[in-house]
Amino acid sequence: MAIELHPLEQFTIERVLPVRLxxxxxxYTNAALAMTAIVALIAxxxxxGTRRAALVPGRVQSLAELSYEFVADMLQSTVGPQGLPFFPxxxxxxxxxxFANLLGLIPYSFTVTGQIIVTFALAxxxxxxxxxxxxxxxxxxxxxFFVPEGVPALLLVILVPIEVLSYCIRxxxxxxxxxxxxxxxxxxxxxxxxxxxxxxxxxxxxVAIDVMxxxxxxxxxxxxxxxxxxxxxxxxxxxxxxx
Amino acid sequence: xxxxxxxDPLARLxxxxxxxxxxxxxxAKSGGGxxxxxxxxxxxxxxxxxxxxxxxxxxxxxxxDRWLGTRPWAMVTLFFLGIAAGMLNVYRALTGTxxxxxxxxxxxxxxxxxxxxxxxx
Numbered sequence: 067m068a069i070e071l072h073p074l075e076q077f078t079i080e081r082v083l084p085v086r087l088x089x090x091x092x093x094y095t096n097a098a099l100a101m102t103a104i105v106a107l108i109a110x111x112x113x114x115g116t117r118r119a120a121l122v123p124g125r126v127q128s129l130a131e132l133s134y135e136f137v138a139d140m141l142q143s144t145v146g147p148q149g150l151p152f153f154p155x156x157x158x159x160x161x162x163x164x165f166a167n168l169l170g171l172i173p174y175s176f177t178v179t180g181q182i183i184v185t186f187a188l189a190x191x192x193x194x195x196x197x198x199x200x201x202x203x204x205x206x207x208x209x210x211f212f213v214p215e216g217v218p219a220l221l222l223v224i225l226v227p228i229e230v231l232s233y234c235i236r237x238x239x240x241x242x243x244x245x246x247x248x249x250x251x252x253x254x255x256x257x258x259x260x261x262x263x264x265x266x267x268x269x270x271x272x273v274a275i276d277v278m279x280x281x282x283x284x285x286x287x288x289x290x291x292x293x294x295x296x297x298x299x300x301x302x303x304x305x306x307x308x309x
Numbered sequence: 310x311x312x313x314x315x316x317d318p319l320a321r322l323x324x325x326x327x328x329x330x331x332x333x334x335x336x337a338k339s340g341g342g343x344x345x346x347x348x349x350x351x352x353x354x355x356x357x358x359x360x361x362x363x364x365x366x367x368x369x370x371x372x373x374d375r376w377l378g379t380r381p382w383a384m385v386t387l388f389f390l391g392i393a394a395g396m397l398n399v400y401r402a403l404t405g406t407x408x409x410x411x412x413x414x415x416x417x418x419x420x421x422x423x424x425x426x427x428x429x430x
Contacts, residue, residue, distance in 0.1 A: 121319060224393075231366060231387075232394035239361045239398070246357060289350070 073256030077180055077249070097184070100176040104165040108158075133161065137295065144299040148306050155195070156302075159188065160295035167248065167287030171280065179290075180248040182241065189241035192298045200305035211308055240297055247290050251283045354402055359395040366391025 083094035115130025123131055137157045141149045149156075163179060170177030178184045200208040212229040213222065258276045262269040370387030374380045 121322065227390055228393045228397060231390050232362070232398050235362050235365050235391075235394060235398065238365050239358050242361050243353065243357050247353070293350070 073253045076256055096176045097178050100178050108161045108165055141299055145303045163294050164291035167291055171283055177248055177252055179244055180252055182245045185241035185245040189237040193237035196301045196305045244290050244294050247286055251286055255279055355399050358398045362395025363391045
């Protein structure tokens with residue numbers, strides 16, 4: 067990679083290992099590489115963090131336990147004890163997004179959560195899963211979720227479609243929120259980095275701005291992972307308790 | 310407490326941890342940071358919520374029109390429904406429990422002290 071002048075260049079998918087299968091392009095790309103790294107890191111953290119479980123935890127163990135407790139608390143406070151069977155899913159979701167966001171902040175790395183298809187895939191999995199949970203828990207009674215109470219029948223004609231629509235929009239808002247935050251932040255970093263490459267000695271100013279932006283991006287990275295996870299919890303809560 | 314001989318260091322540590330736990334004030338759930346951050350997050354949320362709702366509904370309407378050949382009625386209907394849904398989502402996000410899409414919960418919070426017959430939904 068030469069000097070990166072185009073701020074959007076960082077989002078291009080490149081084939082690391084070209085593979086063609088029955089005419090389909092299933093190459094191993096830089097996005098896949100980043101995701102492999104994310105999963106490997108999370109696995110390493112949780113495996114090494116719990117292997118020698120000491121009563122007074124070391125750094126890695128402490129990190130693993132903190133993330134575990136954080137997600138468990140989140141699930142407990144939003145869904146309650148009925149939500150705990152879904153802990154592995156929410157934990158994986160949170161850790162994956164968190165690591166994707168954080169690893170994306172390393173210069174020259176690839177931000178998978180800056181790809182709409184990745185965030186949308188995550189969101190649609192949550193959406194479909196939550197809907198299935200709702201139907202399994204409540205049967206067809208789950209459809210009453212879309213019928214507001216104490217409303218005249220005439221208004222229901224308008225309100226029920228609105229309810230259904232607002233339910234179906236969830237995966238889109240969920241994915242676009244994460245994607246847009248990542249895209250905007252990284253584009254901004256890229257723009258200032260591009261300035262720095264252009265103006266020679268004055269480059270210190272855009273670089274200083276980038277350093278500050280990086281701090282902001284660190285906050286956004288953690289916050290968005292949290293938001294995604296807690297919204298998944300809240301959707302799960304809706305499906306389980308039908309509020 | 311540290312004067313007495315360490316009969317069982319682990320047990321004492323456990324005791325200390327328990328005491329510290331008991332002293333800890335139960336953390337309020339999912340609290341946001343100070344004002345600016347919360348405001349920014351809310352602004353992001355509202356914007357995305359509104360725009361996405363309208364965009365998705367119009368897209369859906371357009372696809373329905375293509376499929377059923379009813380141009381432009383599905384798109385027009387869904388456009389308005391989409392605006393309503395988006396506003397509903399924003400309203401709920403801001404008045405409800407910070408992000409829940411809960412019609413009844415928001416209503417319960419606002420006015421009624423939760424009548425028990427609400428339970429089944």
